[in-house]
Amino acid sequence: MATFFPALIGSSLMQMMFEPVPNRRLHAFSFMTLIGTFGFAIYLNAYAQYKDAFPWFGVIGLCLLALWIWWISNADNIGLYDNPPIDAPTGGSDPNIQLQGDTSGFEL
Template sequence: MRNELARRTKRPAREFTYWTYFIVCVLGLGGLGCWVELVQVNGEAPAVRDWNNTYTALVTFFPALIASSCVQMVFEVKSKPWHAFSIGLLMLSLVVGLALISHARPASASAWFWAIVACLTSLWIWWIANADNPSLHDGASPDDAVGGNPDAALAGDLSGMKV
């Protein structure tokens, strides 16, 4: 598992399409609730800022991202260890998510720390879940012709063939 996690972490690192999708769709649109709350709270005077909604946005973002990524891995990867890994992550995110969501408000520094760690972890889980997704990689599509120029003359002939 360690080697596969390392491979999946490194593989898309130099893919422009992958990074664009990750930044625009996962961070930008997926984290829209967090961005809206950050903008709203920063628009208030420092003395009256209430960070509770921002905290709630964080602790509801990561379970959704982890859950969708884990279910995606279960459906796409035909490997029992990956299924076990995915289901384990799903259960762990449920427990951590419920603990952080039910934490007393205003949230302590420790709760904020774990909420941020969970969000960063969820982004990594999305990253490894989609590392082998050919739609997010630059270069040839899996539907492209392989084996050379499709317009080239065919090799061989039919001489000596009896019908």
């Protein structure tokens, strides 16, 4: 359990930091949570005695926090929607829109 939460929190927070979001405070929250998680993971692996109760409650709490952060970071992921948008196969609401990119360098 001590390796589950750092991996899930780290990947979810990095996903939140790399995606463009309108709220810059979310980036700051992501960075500070990543630093705190890293510090607690170092503490667990280096100094914690597994016979004590604090590391166990900390690990369980951070596993729940990891699932919550994953949920928040993937809230806008269209691939995880139960009902995808009706116009998803056509590329959006306007099928006549000019596609990005060009075909220079290719023989058509």
